[in-house]
Amino acid sequence: MNIEINHLTKIYRGNVQALSDLSLVIPQGMFGLVGPNGAGKTTLMRILVGILHPTSGTVQIGQYDGTREQGRAAIKRILGYVPQELGMYPDLSAREFLDYVGVLKGLKDRKPRRLRVEQLLETVALSTVAWRKVKTFSGGMKRRLGIAQALINDPQILIVDEPTAGLDPEERIRFRNLLSDLGSNRTVLLSTHIVEDIAQTCQNIAVMKSGQVLFQGTVAQMLEATREKVWLLTTPGPRPEGNFTIVSALNMGANVQYRVVGDLSPRVGAVPTEPGLEDGYVWLMHTDPRQSTEAHASSI
Numbered sequence: 001m002n003i004e005i006n007h008l009t010k011i012y013r014g015n016v017q018a019l020s021d022l023s024l025v026i027p028q029g030m031f032g033l034v035g036p037n038g039a040g041k042t043t044l045m046r047i048l049v050g051i052l053h054p055t056s057g058t059v060q061i062g063q064y065d066g067t068r069e070q071g072r073a074a075i076k077r078i079l080g081y082v083p084q085e086l087g088m089y090p091d092l093s094a095r096e097f098l099d100y101v102g103v104l105k106g107l108k109d110r111k112p113r114r115l116r117v118e119q120l121l122e123t124v125a126l127s128t129v130a131w132r133k134v135k136t137f138s139g140g141m142k143r144r145l146g147i148a149q150a151l152i153n154d155p156q157i158l159i160v161d162e163p164t165a166g167l168d169p170e171e172r173i174r175f176r177n178l179l180s181d182l183g184s185n186r187t188v189l190l191s192t193h194i195v196e197d198i199a200q201t202c203q204n205i206a207v208m209k210s211g212q213v214l215f216q217g218t219v220a221q222m223l224e225a226t227r228e229k230v231w232l233l234t235t236p237g238p239r240p241e242g243n244f245t246i247v248s249a250l251n252m253g254a255n256v257q258y259r260v261v262g263d264l265s266p267r268v269g270a271v272p273t274e275p276g277l278e279d280g281y282v283w284l285m286h287t288d289p290r291q292s293t294e295a296h297a298s299s300i
């Protein structure tokens with residue numbers, strides 16, 4: 001099921017422009033939405049979910065029009081949402097919490113509801129700790145429980161806001177794999193400011209900044225747009241300065257090797273190197289492609 005966003009603008013009270021004429025198509029599968037803090041990702045997701053109204057523009061999810069009351073009601077039935085901060089009941093066990101969410105979502109019959117809860121606990125690998133109170137869970141376990149509650153009515157679309165913030169590497173990988181599995185037969189929109197999260201799991205991505213989309217396309221297209229923009233610069237002395245962004249610095253004894261992203265021309269000590277997705281992201285942040293037509297054929 002596709003999500004089509006057309007000319008979406010959101011201006012909050014106090015004249016804060018969070019989204020600015022944003023258009024985007026999100027196809028079935030895993031889709032990564034990446035951008036710095038304040039880019040407008042949460043605002044966009046809350047509009048898609050129907051808990052926030054746009055100032056102007058339209059949202060179409062499958063055949064449903066998200067700008068109409070009727071469409072929003074239908075969308076709520078086919079959509080699951082995992083917000084950044086999920087209000088959970090700390091003194092309920094994971095099993096009780098999911099059962100409660102099931103009741104709220106209209107699963108009235110006890111037996112099938114309990115069956116569904118057990119299935120979901122299995123899916124998110126919490127079966128063995130299902131009896132424990134939520135307040136005793138780690139951040140990663142809470143995030144997995146958040147996914148389980150969003151899946152209770154088997155939604156065709158799953159929207160997940162900043163899922164890996166604060167997780168240790170092992171939990172992050174586990175969480176990514178879970179989302180990948182879920183993306184095999186539904187649309188999963190994953191918002192993050194961690195480029196690594198989407199590099200591993202999403203074929204299609206969009207990069208947002210200041211309420212606008214700087215790039216949308218495949219990971220391969222983003223890497224292609226960054227070709228010949230990434231350099232290794234080895235210096236014996238202080239940090240190099242120029243019209244580029246330093247991505248990393250590797251201490252090599254007497255010298256320091258800097259990985260830099262920018263429009264450098266080859267010079268002594270600068271060697272071009274293969275771009276990674278993080279370099280692509282830095283390049284987009286470094287140069288706003290909306291002001292350039294040359295280097296970003298695949299950007300919109």
Ligand SMILES: Nc1ncnc2c1ncn2[C@@H]1O[C@H](COP(=O)(O)OP(=O)(O)OP(=O)(O)O)[C@@H](O)[C@H]1O
Pocket residue numbers: 012013014016017018035036037038039040041042043044193
């Ligand atoms: N309720 C609100 N009232 C006024 N301004 C808001 C409100 N919510 C968000 N904003 C502002 O809108 C802009 C976009 O915020 P948003 O939370 O959508 O970005 P984000 O990309 O999700 O950032 P983060 O990763 O920090 O959550 C920011 O400038 C933010 O301060």
